[in-house]
Amino acid sequence: MIEVRIHGRGGQGNVVAAYVLATAAIDQGHFAQAFPAFGAERRGAPVAAFVRLANAPIRRRCQVVNPAFVIVQDETLTASPDTLEGLRPEGAVIMNSERDGQGLSAAFACTVYAIPATRLSLEALGRPMPNMALLAAFLALTGLLPITGLKDALGLRFGGDVLARNLTLIDQVVAATPAGLWKERADAAGA
Amino acid sequence: MPQALEGSQAIARAVALCQPQVVAAYPITPQTHIVEHIASLVADGRLRCELVSVESEFSAASVVLGAACAGSRAYTATASQGILLMSEVLFNISGLRVPLVMTCANRAVSAPLSIWNDQQDSMAVRDAGWIQLYCADNQEAVDTTIQAFRIAERCELPVMVCVDGFTLTHTLEPLELPSQDMVDGFLPPYRFVRALDPLAPISMGTLVGPEYFTEVRQMHHEALLAAEKEIVAAAADWSAACGRELAPLVRADGPPEARIGILTLGSVFGTLQDARERFADTPVRLLHLRSFRPFPVEALRAACQGLSELVVLERALAPGADGIVGTEVRSALMGIDGAPRVHNFAVGLGGRDVPLSIYPRLLAAIHEPHPRMGTIDIDPRYLPPKARATGETPP
Numbered sequence: 001m002i003e004v005r006i007h008g009r010g011g012q013g014n015v016v017a018a019y020v021l022a023t024a025a026i027d028q029g030h031f032a033q034a035f036p037a038f039g040a041e042r043r044g045a046p047v048a049a050f051v052r053l054a055n056a057p058i059r060r061r062c063q064v065v066n067p068a069f070v071i072v073q074d075e076t077l078t079a080s081p082d083t084l085e086g087l088r089p090e091g092a093v094i095m096n097s098e099r100d101g102q103g104l105s106a107a108f109a110c111t112v113y114a115i116p117a118t119r120l121s122l123e124a125l126g127r128p129m130p131n132m133a134l135l136a137a138f139l140a141l142t143g144l145l146p147i148t149g150l151k152d153a154l155g156l157r158f159g160g161d162v163l164a165r166n167l168t169l170i171d172q173v174v175a176a177t178p179a180g181l182w183k184e185r186a187d188a189a190g191a
Numbered sequence: 192m193p194q195a196l197e198g199s200q201a202i203a204r205a206v207a208l209c210q211p212q213v214v215a216a217y218p219i220t221p222q223t224h225i226v227e228h229i230a231s232l233v234a235d236g237r238l239r240c241e242l243v244s245v246e247s248e249f250s251a252a253s254v255v256l257g258a259a260c261a262g263s264r265a266y267t268a269t270a271s272q273g274i275l276l277m278s279e280v281l282f283n284i285s286g287l288r289v290p291l292v293m294t295c296a297n298r299a300v301s302a303p304l305s306i307w308n309d310q311q312d313s314m315a316v317r318d319a320g321w322i323q324l325y326c327a328d329n330q331e332a333v334d335t336t337i338q339a340f341r342i343a344e345r346c347e348l349p350v351m352v353c354v355d356g357f358t359l360t361h362t363l364e365p366l367e368l369p370s371q372d373m374v375d376g377f378l379p380p381y382r383f384v385r386a387l388d389p390l391a392p393i394s395m396g397t398l399v400g401p402e403y404f405t406e407v408r409q410m411h412h413e414a415l416l417a418a419e420k421e422i423v424a425a426a427a428d429w430s431a432a433c434g435r436e437l438a439p440l441v442r443a444d445g446p447p448e449a450r451i452g453i454l455t456l457g458s459v460f461g462t463l464q465d466a467r468e469r470f471a472d473t474p475v476r477l478l479h480l481r482s483f484r485p486f487p488v489e490a491l492r493a494a495c496q497g498l499s500e501l502v503v504l505e506r507a508l509a510p511g512a513d514g515i516v517g518t519e520v521r522s523a524l525m526g527i528d529g530a531p532r533v534h535n536f537a538v539g540l541g542g543r544d545v546p547l548s549i550y551p552r553l554l555a556a557i558h559e560p561h562p563r564m565g566t567i568d569i570d571p572r573y574l575p576p577k578a579r580a581t582g583e584t585p586p
Contacts, residue, residue, distance in 0.1 A: 019363045023195035026365045032195070035362040038306075059328075059461035061358050063544045153195075 001054040002144065002190045003064040007083045008073030011043040013131035016157070017071070018049035021135055024145050024153035025053050033058045046077060053144060053190075068189030071138060072096060073117070073130050084108055090188045094138050096130045113141060113181075115173065124169035125162070136170040140177035142186035147174050193365035198329040201366045202268075202294055202354065203228030205336040207238040208374040209292075211266040212381075213258035215243035215251045219273040220306045221356035222296035226268055248273040252280035252293075259289045260395060262386035264340065266291070270356055271298035274312045278319065281349075285320030286411065287395055290343035290383065292336065293321075296356040297457065297506070299541040307542020308356040310457060310506035314515050320411055322350040322418055323484040325456040327442070329359050330366055331481075334437060337369070338425040341378050345425075346418045353483075355458040355506075357542070373432050415485045422482055438479070440487035443494040445476030452498040452531065453553060454478040454520060459504060459538070459545050466550030473554060480516065488523045495524060498531040500557045505537040505564070514564040532557075536567040543568055 004021070008014040015036045022034035033052040050064040066086045072095040077083045084093060092111035095104060096118055104112035115137050117130030124133075132154065139145050151167055158166065196204070203225050206214070214233075216226040232238040241258075245251045248269050255265035269277060274295060284291055295313045299305035313323060322342060326332040332354045339350040354360060385393065399407060419440065426439035444464065445452075451473060453463055460479045467475050478494050478501075480487075495501060501524075503517040512518070517535030524530040534557050539545040545568070552567060571579045 015361075019195075019197070022363050026193065026195040031365060033362060033364045035357070038357070038361075058364070060465040060547065061362065061458050062462050062546045065546060 001052055001058065002069070002186065003067045004051040004053070004069045004071065004138075005064045005067040006049040006051070006071045006073065007077050008047055008049075008131070009043070009077070010045045010047050012047075012073045013129055014047045014049045014073060017073075017131035017135055018051045020132075020150065020153045020157065021051050021138075022053075023156060024149040027153060028145055028149045030054065030145075031056060031058050033061075035061075037063055046080070048082075067091060068185070069094065069138065069142070071134050073134060075099075078108065084110065088189060090185050092141075092182055092185055094134055094141070096134060111185075113137065115177075120169060120173065124172065125165050132166050133169055133173045136173040137177050140174045140179050141182040143180045143183045144186050193367050195363055196329075196366045196368075197224065197361060197363045198332060198354065198359045199224030199296075199361065200228045201329055201333050201368065202336055202360075203232065204368050205333045206266050206292075206294075207232050207240075208369065208371060209266075209337060209340045209378055210238070210264065211240055211292075212263035213241045213243065213255060213265040214267065215245050215254035215258070215265070216267050216269065217245055217248045217251045217273060219248070219270050219298075221298055221308070221360045222268045222270040222273070222294065224360060225294055225296065229266075248276040249280060252277040252284065255291055255293075256280060256284050256287070256289060259284075259291050259383065260287070260385075260387050262381070262383050264344075264381035266293070268294040268296065270296040271300055271306075271312045274316060275300065278316055281316055281319040281321060283396065284349045286407075288347040288411070288414065289349065290347055290381075291349040292339045292343055293349065293351050294336065295351050295353045296360045297353055298356040303541070305541040308358050308506075309540045309542070310353065310355075311508070311540075313351060313353045314507040316351075317484060317515070320348075320415065321484060322346070322348055322415065322422070322482070323353055324350065324422070324481055325353045325479075325483060326355075326359065327458060327460040327479050327481070329354075329362065329364055330435070331437075332359060333366060333368065334429060334433065334435065335481075337374055337378065338422075338429050340381075342418065342421050342425050344381060344383075345421045346414060347383075348414055348418055353457065358458045367433070367435070369433055377429055377432050419482070419485050419487060422485075438481060440482045440490040441494045442479040442481060443476055444479075446474045447497060449474040449476040450497070450499045451554065451557065452476040452478055452495060452501045453504065454480055454501060454516070455504045456480045456483060456516065457506060459506070462545055462547060463550060466547040469547055470551050470554070475554070483516070486519055486523065491520065491523050492527055495531055497529075499529075500534065501531040502534045502536065502553050502557060504553075505535065506539055508537055508540065508566075512564075517564055534561055535564040536561075537564065538566070538568050540566065
């Protein structure tokens with residue numbers, strides 16, 4: 001079972017990202033679970049969401065305390081120790097950041113892949129909505145699910161121009177991401 | 192083919208498959224998504240139903256009571272403060288023996304104000320005379336919702352389907368929704384024999400003098416006890432239709448040679464199953480009390496056979512007394528040969544996460560004397576300064 005934790009702020013589509021990732025996995029024939037840990041529900045407040053991906057039914061319903069992967073939608077949340085807390089030794093972090101991944105890895109003493117998801121989403125969508133760029137990078141790096149699965153799951157939730165622009169954004173991110181770079185990590189986490 | 196659905200969405204779809212003619216509800220976290228989904232099904236023309244927006248939970252309960260009396264299948268959902276505001280009407284619904292189904296998206300009760308999950312709300316109305324069924328997962332919530340309508344209508348009693356707020360309602364997972372044909376084959380159209388009819392007028396809810404009151408109350412009590420048979424029959428018939436195994440009253444999972452048991456209500460069950468696999472050194476039987484009202488004494492005794500220690504986990508408190516469920520379990524097991532010792536703890540109040548690591552703590556705790564019920568997941572860091580060292584909560 002692979003456990004993923006998403007940290008962001010209310011309004012950044014944290015829960016949507018978790019639901020889309022789990023839906024993609026389920027529609028690809030896997031088992032998955034996604035749920036939020038809401039704080040008070042308001043824009044800008046820290047929000048965490050959890051995703052479990054597995055090849056067997058998932059029974060536990062506790063929060064993810066030892067994630068294999070952490071997706072950080074807002075870099076400022078790393079000021080809280082909770083954000084990277086419990087990351088598994090073979091785990092890694094995808095961070096929405098303009099900074100360089102190597103520098104972030106050194107700063108946080110773990111493997112960090114950085115992607116300027118806010119800028120990319122502003123360019124592609126006209127809104128600061130980093131979630132799909134980060135998910136696309138996550139799936140490209142780990143190879144856990146085909147990118148078409150992500151696109152199909154997104155298509156169940158959105159349509160029209162919003163969907164089209166997000167699909168373009170996903171393609172753009174995937175093209176710029178080293179495919180399968182974290183495949184061994186994902187295999188180790190899922191073992 | 193399983194679909195990726197949020198618990199609330201799946202419950203709404205299950206309700207729609209039962210084709211209620213009237214739905215009335217007032218939004219309250221974490222129940223809101225259920226009624227929102229029903230509203231969108233109505234708006235999209237996928238459910239033909241009178242959806243009544245009301246100004247409070249008191250009115251929501253009153254509207255569905257009136258609707259059911261007038262001969263409509265009716266449904267509502269609520270949680271927490273909402274269920275307390277409904278409480279007067281809840282007693283009326285059951286006392287008038289009106290069949291209704293309500294989902295309780297279990298949530299803590301204020302104060303302290305909390306939107307998060309425990310089961311204080313449904314436990315607060317445990318004596319309202321409703322059937323109460325607790326769901327361990329979202330598939331069970333779907334299946335139980337459908338069964339609830341048949342149980343309610345056959346017993347002329349309202350059924351509360353208790354689903355852990357957020358933990359189930361806001362979790363997306365693969366779920367099987369039955370076909371309309373499958374539900375239609377299981378659930379006949381609603382027909383209430385005492386439905387209000389201007390051509391044959393009756394009064395409901397009239398004053399009952401001391402000469403009848405005791406008899407009416409006793410009949411209500413017996414109706415609840417007799418409902419056990421319908422709960423069992425509904426589970427058997429629905430299981431045959433959908434192909435999923437369903438434990439109607441108490442689910443027992445674990446080896447017959449286990450001497451230790453842990454009993455829960457609701458979604459902690461799955462977490463304990465995984466924890467048992469991780470900490471596999473002792474055989475443990477896990478029990479899920481699905482039916483809390485009626486309280487299934489015989490089924491519970493059978494499920495506890497061979498146990499010498501039984502931990503009862505509460506998701507609510509009865510301040511100043513022992514545990515709500517634990518006390519009833521103890522009473523049910525009292526006097527039978529080889530009855531297990533009952534250990535009673537509250538856990539996961541107000542949304543506190545119940546992690547896998549709770550499991551070894553429970554197994555360790557049975558070796559200590561616990562004269563009174565206590566909360567097992569107290570975090571001393573959040574106690575007042577003077578109490579931090581001892582972990583004892585001051586009065």
